[in-house]
Amino acid sequence: MTTKFTPDHEYIRVEGFTGVVGITPYAQEALGDIVFVELPEIGKVLKKGDEAAVVESVKAASEIYAPVSGTVTEVNSALSGEPGLINSDPEAGGWIYKIEIADAGEIEGLLDSDAYAELTL
C-alpha cells in the first residue's frame, strides 16, 4: 500500500486497483474549519486533474482535483453530516472518495511522501 501526493495537496492511498483520495493534514490546517463538502457522484468518470469534489471552510471554497484518471466507486457520506472529519482525521475518517484507477502509470507520476514534505516545508 503506497500513498502518493499532488502539488495541490491531495493524497491518494493506493489499495490494489483502488485509490482513496483526501486532502493532506497540511491542507486541512491551511484551510481551517471545514463546514461543507460537495462529494462526487458514484460512477463519475474523472480524468486526471478534473474537479472531483469541493471542500468549503468558513471563508473559502476549494476544489479537490482527481490525482489520477478513473471512476468514482465510493464516497465518504459521513462527511455530509460531519465535514469536520477532514480536520480531525484527514488521512483516515476524513477521506473523501475512492476511485478505480484507470491507469496505474499515472500513480508513478505523483509525489512520494518525501517530495511532498519538501514542498510544504
Next chain:
Amino acid sequence: MCPRAAVFFIREVLMARASDQDLKTTPLYQRHLDANGRMVPFGGYSLPVQYSAGIMAEHKWTREQAGLFDVSHMGPSFLTLADPSGDAEADHAAIAAILEPLVCGDIAGLKPGQMRYTLLLNKQGGTIDDLMVGRSPLHPGSLYIVVNAGTKENDFGVIAAAAGNRARLQRADDGALLALQGPEAVNVMAHVLPAAAELGFMQYGSFEWDGNRLVISRSGYTGEDGFEILAKADAGPVLWDALLEDDRVKPVGLGARDSLRLEAGLPLYGHDLDETVSPIEAGLGFAVSKRRREAGDFPGAERILAERSGHLARVRVGLIVEGAPAREGAEILDQTGATIGVITSGGFAPSLGKAIALGFVPPSHSTPGTKLQVVVRNRTQAAEIVQTPFVPHRYLRKPLVS
C-alpha cells in the same frame, strides 16, 4: 486543490506563508506572531486571519465571552476646527457644517461624546464609504471619524479637501485600534478601566490608562456589546496584553470578524456597499437622518429620496441558503429560474450552523419568507429571504430612566 469562489482572502488562506514584503504592519504585529496568528495580506496590512483556535472557535468565543481584535488597519482620525470661537455649540455647528455636505447623517445634532454611523456619498448617491462620526466630549469643534481601511486614503482626501483651511484632518491610523467584543467585554472593561465601562452605546470618551491616553467608544462590528479602543502605537501592545490577562478574553482574527459581522447583518464595504449602492438600496435608510432628509441637502438626495418613496430597483436582503455556502458573486434566481440578483457576501454562520448570505434583489422579491434559488458551482440551491440580523444584536440598551 485550488481556491475558486470569490471570497476576499481565499488565496491568502491557502498561501498562508505569503511573503509579507510591501505590507504594512500594525503595532500588534509581534503579538500576532507570538500568538501563532496566521498572517495574511489584508487592505495593505499583514493581519491575522485566525489564531491557533481557528475561525469557528474564535467566532463562538466572541459570542459567548469576549474577543480581542486588532483593527489598526482602519482609519481613525480627528477633524478639528482651525479657528474655534470658544462657543461650544457654535464651534460644533461649524465643524458639522464642513462634514455634512459629504454625508447623509445629522452631524450637527450630535451631543458631546455621541457617535453616529453614517455614509460618505458621491453625487449620484452611491456610497464612497461607511463610517463612524463622533462629537468630541471635550473639545468643541472636533469630530472623531473612523473610516474603512481599504478606502481611507480616498476618504481622507475627500474630507481634507472639503475642510480646506477651515479645519485640520489629523490621521490617527499610525496607532493601535483594538476592538473588544462580546457579552463579557463590559465586565473586562470594568476591571481594566472602570470609567470606560460606563459609556452608553454609541458613546465615546477619552480616558487615562497606565499613563496613556485612550479614545474608547462603545461600538463594534460583531453585533455584540463591546468597545473600540484607540491607543498610541507604543501603548497598543501593553493594552493588548492587559486585556488578554483576563481569562474571558481571547484574540480573534479577521476570519471570525467577517463571519460575526455577516451574522449581524452588517454590510462590508467593497462587497455589500460600493459607489453604485445607495443607502436605501443597502437597507441603511436609518443612516439618512430626518433633518437631512427634510432638507434634502446631501449628495444624491434626489435619487435617495425617490428611492425612499418607493422608486427602488434593488434592495439588500439576508438569505438562508440550503447546502453549500453561496459566496460573493453567486446569482440569485426566482422560482422560475430567472436571474433577479446577486450575492454580495456569503459564508457559513458558525452560530447557526448553516450558510447565510447578503445580496441584492428587486423589492418585489425581498419579503421575508420569499423562496428563491442561488447558483453555486452551476447548480441551483434553495434559499429563503429572512430578516436580518441573522443573529440578534446584543448592543447595550440603557433604559431611558434608571
